Amino acid sequence: MIYIFDGSLEGLLTAVFEWFERKPGKINLRTIKTHQPDAFTETFSVHTNRTKADRVWSGLQKKLGKEWMRKFYCAYLSELSEVFNALFHFVCYVFLHPAGAEKNYGNEHVLTVSKTARSVEREKHRMEAFIRFQHTADGIFYCGINPDFNVLPLIVNHFKNRYTDQKWIIYDLKRHYGLFYDLSTVEEITVEINSQVLKNPTANQLDEKEELYANLWKDYFKSTNIESRKNTKLHVQHVPKRYWKYLTEKKID
Amino acid sequence: MSERLREKLNILADAAKYDVSCSSSGSDRKNTTKGVGNGHQSGICHTYTEDGRCVSLLKILLTNHCIFDCAYCVSRKSNDIERAAFTVDDVVELTMNFYRRNFIEGLFLSSGIFKNADFTMERLLRVVKRLRLEQNYNGYIHLKTIPGASDELIKEAGLYADRMSINLEMPTETGLKLLAPEKSHQDVIKPLDFVQKQIVQFKDEKKLIKSVPKFVPAGQSTQMVVGATAETDKEIMYTADSFYKNFALKRVYYSGYIPISNDTRMPILGTQPPLLRENRLYQTDWLMRFYGFKVHEILNDANPHLDIDIDPKLSWALRNLQHFPVDINTAEYRMILRIPGIGVTSANKIVQARKFGKLHIYQLKNIGVAYSRAKHFIKCADTPFQLKDFQATQIKAFILAESQSKYLKTDTNQLILF
Numbered sequence: 001m002i003y004i005f006d007g008s009l010e011g012l013l014t015a016v017f018e019w020f021e022r023k024p025g026k027i028n029l030r031t032i033k034t035h036q037p038d039a040f041t042e043t044f045s046v047h048t049n050r051t052k053a054d055r056v057w058s059g060l061q062k063k064l065g066k067e068w069m070r071k072f073y074c075a076y077l078s079e080l081s082e083v084f085n086a087l088f089h090f091v092c093y094v095f096l097h098p099a100g101a102e103k104n105y106g107n108e109h110v111l112t113v114s115k116t117a118r119s120v121e122r123e124k125h126r127m128e129a130f131i132r133f134q135h136t137a138d139g140i141f142y143c144g145i146n147p148d149f150n151v152l153p154l155i156v157n158h159f160k161n162r163y164t165d166q167k168w169i170i171y172d173l174k175r176h177y178g179l180f181y182d183l184s185t186v187e188e189i190t191v192e193i194n195s196q197v198l199k200n201p202t203a204n205q206l207d208e209k210e211e212l213y214a215n216l217w218k219d220y221f222k223s224t225n226i227e228s229r230k231n232t233k234l235h236v237q238h239v240p241k242r243y244w245k246y247l248t249e250k251k252i253d
Numbered sequence: 254m255s256e257r258l259r260e261k262l263n264i265l266a267d268a269a270k271y272d273v274s275c276s277s278s279g280s281d282r283k284n285t286t287k288g289v290g291n292g293h294q295s296g297i298c299h300t301y302t303e304d305g306r307c308v309s310l311l312k313i314l315l316t317n318h319c320i321f322d323c324a325y326c327v328s329r330k331s332n333d334i335e336r337a338a339f340t341v342d343d344v345v346e347l348t349m350n351f352y353r354r355n356f357i358e359g360l361f362l363s364s365g366i367f368k369n370a371d372f373t374m375e376r377l378l379r380v381v382k383r384l385r386l387e388q389n390y391n392g393y394i395h396l397k398t399i400p401g402a403s404d405e406l407i408k409e410a411g412l413y414a415d416r417m418s419i420n421l422e423m424p425t426e427t428g429l430k431l432l433a434p435e436k437s438h439q440d441v442i443k444p445l446d447f448v449q450k451q452i453v454q455f456k457d458e459k460k461l462i463k464s465v466p467k468f469v470p471a472g473q474s475t476q477m478v479v480g481a482t483a484e485t486d487k488e489i490m491y492t493a494d495s496f497y498k499n500f501a502l503k504r505v506y507y508s509g510y511i512p513i514s515n516d517t518r519m520p521i522l523g524t525q526p527p528l529l530r531e532n533r534l535y536q537t538d539w540l541m542r543f544y545g546f547k548v549h550e551i552l553n554d555a556n557p558h559l560d561i562d563i564d565p566k567l568s569w570a571l572r573n574l575q576h577f578p579v580d581i582n583t584a585e586y587r588m589i590l591r592i593p594g595i596g597v598t599s600a601n602k603i604v605q606a607r608k609f610g611k612l613h614i615y616q617l618k619n620i621g622v623a624y625s626r627a628k629h630f631i632k633c634a635d636t637p638f639q640l641k642d643f644q645a646t647q648i649k650a651f652i653l654a655e656s657q658s659k660y661l662k663t664d665t666n667q668l669i670l671f
Contacts, residue, residue, distance in 0.1 A: 105606035106616045129297045133354045141353065164287050165389070166353060212255050213350045219259055220351075223266035224312060225302040228511055228526055234305030238298070248356070249300055 003088075005046040007031040009076055012084060013053035013060075015046045016091045029088040034081040056091070063094050068102050071117035074124075077150045078116050086112035123147055124154040130239075131159075132248045133168060134214075135207040141168040144198045145246065152179055160186050171198055214248050221249035262347070264337040268317040268328050269363055272420070272476065273506045277309040277358035277393045279471035280415040288389025290352060290359075292415060292470070296393075297358050310361035310395060311351055315339055315376055319365030323433035324516045325422065325481050328365045332514070338367075344380050345388060352392050359393025359415070360384070370401035378406060381413040393471075398448065400440040407444060408451060416471040416503070417448055421496070424489040428482035431518060441475070448473055449500045472503035479534060480527040481510035481519045487557040490537055494548040497541070507534040533559040540566055543597055544590050563649060567593040570630055571645040581633040582611050594627030625655050 001024050005011035015029055024044070037043070061069060072090070075083055090109040094101055104110050126147075133141035141163070152172055156179060159168065163181070171178030173195065180189045191198065203211070244250040278296030298307035316338035317328040327334065344362065351357045362380060366373050377396060384390040396414040398407055411417060419441045423429035426438050448469060455468035475496060477489060493505040509531040512522045537559060540546040544566070551565050552558075560568045570577065570593050579588050581603060589600045602620045606612060611634035618624050628636075629648045643651075 101609075103605040104609040105602040105620055106609055106612060108619070111619055125297070128293075129299050131355050135354070143355075158293075161284055162291050163289060163353070164284055165289050209350075213354065216259060216262055216347065217351060217354075217356050219263055220266050220311065221300065221302065221308070223263045224270045224308060226270055226304050226306075226511060229304035229306075229509075229528065231305040232303065235301055235303050238301040238305065238307070247300060248354075 001025070001027045002035070002041050002043045003027050003029045003046055004032055004035050004043055005029065005084075006048055007033065007079075007084070008048055009073075010050060010053035011046055011048040012076065012087060013056040013091075014049050015088055016056045016095075017049075017052040018044070018046055019088075019092065020095070029085045031081055031084060059095065060091060063099060064102060071114060074117040074120040074154070075113045077153065078120050079150055080116070083112065083116045086116070120149045120151065120154070123149045124151040126243065127151055127155050128158050130243050130246050131170060132246055134201060135210050136201060137205055137207055139167060139207075141166055142171070142201065143169070143246070144171045144173050146174050147172065150175060152177070156186055173198055218249050218251075258343060258347075261337045261339055261343065262313070264335050265314045265317060265339060266312065268365075269312045269314045269361070271327065271508065271511070272312065272361070272363060273306065273508045274395065274418060274474055274476060274504065275307050275309045275312065275361065276416075276474075276504065277395075279503060280393055282391050282393075282415060282467065282470065284391045286389050286391065288391055289349075290390050290392030292391075292393055293358065299355070299357055309358045310393065311348055311357045311359070312361040313339070313344070313347075313363075315344065315362060315364035315373075315380070316367055317365045318367045320368070321366055321433070321435060323422070323436065324514065324518060325432050325478055325510065327513050341376070341380050341383060345383050348384060348392075349388055349390065352390070357392075359395065361395040363397040364399070366399065370399045371403055371406060374399040374402035374406045374410065378410050378413075381410060385413045395471075398444045400436075400444060402444070404447060407447060411448060411451060411469045412466055414469055416474065417469050418474040418476070419444055420476040421492070422476070422478055423482060424477045424479070424484045424492045425482075428484055431482060432516075445473060445475070445496075445500045445502075452501075473500065474502055474504040474506065476506040476508055478510050479507050479531055485557040486530070486534065486537075486559045487552040487554075489534060490541075490548050490552050493538065494541065505538060507531050507538070529561060530559075533561070533565060537565045540569075545587055546591075562653065564593075566591070567626070567649075567652065571649055574645055577630040578632045578636075579630060581617065581631050582607050592627055592630045594623035594625075594630075596621075626652055 003015050003019070005015050019027065060072070064072065072087065075087055086109045090113045093107060093109055102110060105114070127145060131143045131145060133143050136142050152170065155170070159170065160181060165183070167182055169178055169180045169189070171191065177188055177190050180187050197205070239247070276296055278294065280292030281294055282292035284291040296309060298309045300308045302308055314328070316336070317334070318336050318338060319328045319330055322330040344360070348360045352359070362377055364373050364377060377399070381394055381396060384394070394414045395416045395418065396410055398410070398417045398419045400419060421438065421441050423432060429436055429438060452469055452472065455465060459465040477492070479489060489507070496502050496505060509526040509528055510520065511526045512520050512524045515522060537551055540551060541548055546569070551569055559565050570591070576588070576591070579592055581589065586600060586604050589595060589603055590597065595603070599621045603612065603617070606616070606620065613634045614624065614636070617627070617633060629643070629651065
């Protein structure tokens with residue numbers, strides 16, 4: 001049997017609720033987007049329901065510690081269809097077994113959740129490292145990003161705590177939303193303008209000193225390299241090529 | 254103006270790059286003043302140079318003018334290179350502007366010794382104070398302690414810096430005397446010891462009085478140059494071990510010597526830096542710090558050098574086959590950690606997972622164990638029964654045949670037929 005849900009976190013939790021109410025045996029969880037109907041398998045559409053989702057969430061909080069609640073949330077942010085399925089089975093597995101079951105790394109769903117959470121945390125950490133703000137003419141520090149997973153919710157606090165005295169915007173170009181900090185709070189924003197500008201602000205949109213500091217940073221990057229230790233393989237392993245587009249020091253002038 | 258700044262940055266970043274320490278971890282300084290910056294417990298590497306080293310801090314010298322003439326150093330007095338010096342303003346402006354753009358995690362400030370130790374230390378202190386007090390900067394600061402500077406200056410610097418370090422440079426006193434006759438290990442030990450005592454004292458006071466300020470919250474580190482003089486690996490690691498123990502250092506860095514002069518006392522220009530040896534030393538360092546190995550288990554009079562073709566953990570296991578095979582499902586964590594092919598993360602997962610049932614080969618592989626390596630040293634639920642015990646040399650041959658070392662590729666003398 002196939003359960004179909006809308007891809008939201010609440011939808012996923014509602015699916016768990018519905019399964020426990022009906023106990024239909026072995027099921028697979030799919031999102032509406034990824035579901036391909038076939039002639040032989042029964043399907044069931046999950047109608048996202050806030051109250052049901054909340055009940056599952058609070059039940060989960062009783063079973064799992066803080067660390068595992070975060071892993072669960074991170075794995076959800078991966079937005080991968082097979083991970084949604086693993087998360088569903090993971091929650092059922094945790095509910096059906098005595099406390100502590102989440103530590104059974106011998107179980108495939110536990111392992112998938114923990115591995116995916118790790119990838120998402122890695123992506124989050126990379127964003128904290130690779131974001132390069134540009135100082136715009138109107139005094140805002142701006143950066144457009146394109147992360148593999150939906151990590152904006154995870155990096156809010158880091159940037160809010162760190163850059164308290166400057167306005168900044170981090171914009172997810174793939175998912176079309178961003179974060180704007182106005183010196184007191186962080187807001188979610190969407191912008192309806194030409195995406196080319198969001199990717200690469202033109203020189204007249206930037207602060208006059210922006211070019212100087214970009215050049216100084218490029219100089220620094222070159223000077224701090226030791227030629228006789230050159231190790232391109234290691235370099236690319238640490239800074240995979242798909243991130244080069246963000247990095248000021250990697251831009252060719 | 255900006256052209257001169259670019260020139261200075263090039264010279265002074267180039268001169269600072271041989272200091273390998275770039276960690277920005279261990280400080281939990283908060284951005285409490287509504288300013289800019291905070292510490293990140295595990296540190297953040299913002300980029301990596303083309304030689305694969307992390308760039309986390311803006312690593313610069315205040316100046317490369319120096320009154321000393323140490324043979325292993327590019328900034329030595331007798332070396333004919335361009336000299337430059339930053340003003341305090343230069344450093345503050347660079348740091349703030351790089352930090353605000355999220356280029357860096359903080360500042361690593363070192364300096365050649367000009368005039369005398371106190372004069373230099375006082376300048377460094379001035380930069381740090383400007384950042385902390387005037388710019389409201391709470392990011393990471395790694396400051397070099399200048400050997401010979403007065404206790405008062407060092408103590409004051411410690412109130413603003415997150416980490417302080419002094420380089421041992423040569424692993425043994427004789428090596429140091431050979432290349433830098435004016436210096437001695439004692440010059441390093443004295444300030445290291447002073448700062449360590451202060452750290453302990455501040456911590457003790459903090460337990461009683463909450464308002465006691467932070468003092469070097471990320472601790473101290475040091476660095477040794479490897480391969481400039483003829484020390485054995487054993488001498489290097491025993492020195493490192495004693496410094497870890499006596500001064501509670503957070504890190505000891507090993508820097509493979511990169512030939513920079515025609516001095517006959519050291520390897521000639523053009524010699525390849527000993528990258529593989531450096532790698533093995535770091536592996537040993539990790540085994541000591543995270544895997545519960547004692548230094549004399551890995552290096553002793555019978556084995557004064559680390560193996561080049563296999564890592565120190567594997568080589569310990571091969572020398573001590575009496576401890577193996579280890580039963581994954583019953584052995585202590587301590588012993589699981591010692592199995593080649595199993596790291597700290599996998600070992601933790603194994604210990605947690607085996608409570609739920611005996612672990613099988615496929616589960617170990619999924620958990621992330623390097624099974625092709627570990628299989629020679631373990632027993633689990635479905636390990637095939639084996640009639641014959643292999644010798645250490647045989648196991649080593651099996652493992653080497655399966656693994657491709659990134660270093661040995663060009664070294665094999667074996668002809669490739671196909």
